[in-house]
Amino acid sequence: MFPTKSLALLVGLSTLLAQVNAHYTFPTLVVNGQTTAAWSAVRKTNNFNSRAPVTDVKSADFRCYTSETRATASTVTVAAGSTLGINSDGTIYHPGSLNVYMAKATNGDASTFTGDGAVWFKVHEVGAVTDGGTSINWPSYNAVGTSFTIPKSLPSGQYLVRIEHIALHSASSFAGAQFYISCGQINVTGGGSGNPGPLVSIPGVYTGNEPGILINIYWPIPTTYVQPGPAVWRG
Incomplete structure (x- = not known):
């Protein structure tokens, strides 16, 4: 038999491993x-090892999650009107919604751009399917x-592209939602004269x-789901 302390250590390590395996990051683009x-091409986030989420929507880390790494990345070229993918390092383990800004x-x-101020617009979202x-x-x-089409009318230039997956399995209490975030760097070519917003x-x-964001997804089963954030700009 294992000594009590050894057994407790094994249980603790097993729990920690399960938590890490249940989490995920978004470290790659598909171009x-x-x-x-x-x-x-994605700025290395604080959680590149722990995979721990952000839960404070007002924290500086809520933007790109790089307060510790201070990371930048290479900037990859993407044509307006083409498809851009953002991939996780495993399956998205938790139920929830997804936004791309x-x-x-x-x-x-893009490599030195901090993203300060009202400069972000939503280009893609994946919500819920409900049946009443x-x-x-x-x-x-x-x-x-996920993947989405870069709007053909998006003006050419360099951009940050930020994904957030909102895990809602513990979202019935305030700050229970878990945000899995990363920011990639792209250079859009062949764009148009669109005016992204809001x-x-x-x-x-x-x-x-x-x-x-503040929702119990289990009971009572929601009859609708309201995607957080502004409307998607499609060009």
Whole structure:
């Protein structure tokens, strides 16, 4: 038999491993069908090892989660009108919704752009599928990321592209929602003269009290789901 202390240590390590395995990061982009190396075109986040989420929507880490790494990345070229993928380092383990925001580098250089101010606009979202209270399903659950079309009318230039997956399994209490976040760097070519918006600040876009963030997804089964954040800009 194991000594009590050894057994407790094994249980603790097992619990920690389970928690790490239940979490995920988004370290790669998919451009022209090719997946970038991990953390090459995506800024390495604080949780690149722990995979721990952000839960404070007002924290500075809510933007790109890089307060500890101070990371930048290479900037990859993406044509307007083409498909951009953002992949996780495993399946998205928790049920919840997903948003993708972009912000044009006001200094012209995505690698040094901090994303301050009301510069972010939403380009993609994956919410819930409901049937009026019998069931609720999450298309992003068990996926390995997401992909979307860069609007053809998006002006050319360098951008940050930020993904957030909002895990809602513990979201019935304030700050229970878990945000899995990363920011990639892209250079958009062949763009148009569109006017992306509405523009929001990150942090600042959420209070944490939104019905799509503070929610019990299990009981009573929600009859609808309200995606947090602004409307998607499609060009």
